[in-house]
Amino acid sequence: MANSSKKEDELAGSEQPFVQHLVELRDRLVKATIAIAVVALVLAAFPGPAALYDLMAAPLVAHLPKGSTLIATSVISPFMVPLKVLLMAAFLLALPVVLYQLWAFVAPGLYSHEKKLVLPLVVSSTVLFFVGVAFCYFFVFGRVFAFIQSFAPKSITASPDIEAYLSFVLSMFLAFGMAFEVPVVVVVLARMGIFSIEKLKQFRGYFVVLAFIIAAIVTPPDVVSQLALAIPMCLLYEVGIWAAQVFIRHTKAPEDSAPASSS
DSSP, rough: OOHHHHHHHHHHHHHHHHHHHHHHHHHHHHHHHHHHHHHHHHHTTTHHHHHHHHHHHOOOOOOOOTTTTBBBBBBTTTHHHHHHHHHHHHHHHTHHHHHHHHHHHHHGOOOOOHHHHHHHHHHHHHHHHHHHHHHHHIIHHHHHHHHHHHTTTOOOOOOOHHHHHHHHHHHHHHHHHHHTHHHHHHHHHHHSSSHHHHHHTTTHHHHHHHHHHHHHHHHHHSHHHHHHHHHHHHHHHHHHHHHHHHHHSSSHHHOOOOOOOOH
16 A cells, blocks of 8 residues: 555646646647737738738749740639738748747756757757858759749740749758758767767768768759759858767866866
8 A cells, every 4th residue: 555655646746746747748738829920010001911912923934035934723722822821921931939939948957067058059050040041042043943944835824833942942941951960060070079070071972972862862854953052062061060079068067077176
């Protein structure tokens, strides 16, 4: 009987913190959702869903033949597609708040040296994702669409579907945003001890091949977009190796650095 009551006490003691964590997680998710909703309402008022879609479609429209426009093959597409663009833009703009809520939920359970590692990674991963999306929109799209149109026969009038274009944009944004996270992945792998700095340097040649394979899979079958994704990945891999050396030096646990200081 004593053993059973002891087990019940242990379960009761462990249940309360778990419930508190769930409640806090719920509160953080609610705050993140409210931030996205507020940004969405602001964007809906100005500049509006239609203007947001026009902005997203500008790189393609600039390279369409004169007189050509995007078309909608579904009855509800002119309403649903700009709405999807609005939600996507709201999520991207509210991403810092979402990641802050994630950080606020995780931070209390981390040691001080772990906070020195996690917070810079959260900030840098956010910045790198935005840089990847911006690089795709401002640099890659124009060159890809110009390259594609240069191969189009004169007998064909290009009139892309707006839903197909939205799907293309989302996949490209995700591909470039995730590809620009290479330095973060390298830092995490090195800091966790999965790969040493020397191993990462030796893996350079293999990573170049891997980068071109990934670019060939996730981008359209044209040379421009594949090179535009693979080359930055290779450069960012080198940045990741350098950053990993800095992070490992400045995020050591106190017990790891104590022997070195005493000697």
